[in-house]
Amino acid sequence: MTFASEELDGGITKVTLNGRLDIEGAAAIDLRMNVTAGTAKKLLIDMREVSFLGSMGLRSLVLPAQAVKRRGGKVILFDPVKMVEDVLVASNMQAILPIHHDMAEALAALA
Amino acid sequence: MLSPAMTQPYPRDVRRRLSLTSSLAELARVSPWIGELAAEFGIPNETRFAIELCLEEVLSNIVRHAYRGEPGHSLTVEFAHVEGSAIFVVEDDAPAFEPTQPADVIPEDLTTIQPGGQGLRLLFRFADSVEYERLADRNRVILRFEIKRD
Numbered sequence: 001m002t003f004a005s006e007e008l009d010g011g012i013t014k015v016t017l018n019g020r021l022d023i024e025g026a027a028a029i030d031l032r033m034n035v036t037a038g039t040a041k042k043l044l045i046d047m048r049e050v051s052f053l054g055s056m057g058l059r060s061l062v063l064p065a066q067a068v069k070r071r072g073g074k075v076i077l078f079d080p081v082k083m084v085e086d087v088l089v090a091s092n093m094q095a096i097l098p099i100h101h102d103m104a105e106a107l108a109a110l111a
Numbered sequence: 112m113l114s115p116a117m118t119q120p121y122p123r124d125v126r127r128r129l130s131l132t133s134s135l136a137e138l139a140r141v142s143p144w145i146g147e148l149a150a151e152f153g154i155p156n157e158t159r160f161a162i163e164l165c166l167e168e169v170l171s172n173i174v175r176h177a178y179r180g181e182p183g184h185s186l187t188v189e190f191a192h193v194e195g196s197a198i199f200v201v202e203d204d205a206p207a208f209e210p211t212q213p214a215d216v217i218p219e220d221l222t223t224i225q226p227g228g229q230g231l232r233l234l235f236r237f238a239d240s241v242e243y244e245r246l247a248d249r250n251r252v253i254l255r256f257e258i259k260r261d
């Protein structure tokens with residue numbers, strides 16, 4: 001699991017995840033996710049290259065999202081593959097970690 | 112409580128077996144093993160995803176909760192291909208623990224949800240059946256996945 005972040009216009013922090021968000025993958029990104037969530041106010045998590053999501057990986061998304069939310073920020077998940085989205089939906093997470101498949105819509109939702 | 116399906120005999124034509132010890136690092140061996148099974152038995156990608164999701168949940172629960180993170184205990188996973196289904200039998204010798212389906216609570220607020228409480232929900236959502244049996248000194252969880260072709 002790899003992690004990359006970049007700052008976009010409008011104060012948006014984009015995090016790109018790539019690989020399996022399983023137990024091992026979650027451990028690999030937790031620290032960087034939490035550091036990023038400690039300062040970001042508008043966080044876009046690019047999920048396109050995440051091929052697997054388990055419950056430990058879910059935790060790696062929810063905890064940073066909670067940190068951003070507590071500071072009045074917003075978090076959006078961008079374009080997960082179908083099975084990853086199925087996990088998010090089955091966990092009832094899509095209501096609180098909204099999913100967008102169109103980048104323009106995702107950026108607008110964070111504005 | 113056992114489901115009616117538990118009256119079926121334990122599948123004896125086990126084809127494959129994976130032995131693990133009780134550490135989270137050991138669980139990294141599961142995905143490649145499932146990959147080999149998927150290639151050999153024609154298990155499609157969506158079913159493979161569900162299998163890996165559920166096995167990660169069951170096995171990590173055993174390591175973290177049943178064995179309380181203590182190293183040196185054993186876990187086994189046996190696979191059988193029975194009548195269009197992939198059957199996985201997980202056994203451990205920890206104290207009795209029956210996985211049960213949690214209530215379906217919709218989190219109302221991002222700041223108050225419990226991020227660690229989703230695993231069992233996912234297990235019952237992605238496996239076609241989940242059965243539990245307490246043996247004399249072991250837990251046995253049987254997961255069944257219908258093999259749906261892509």
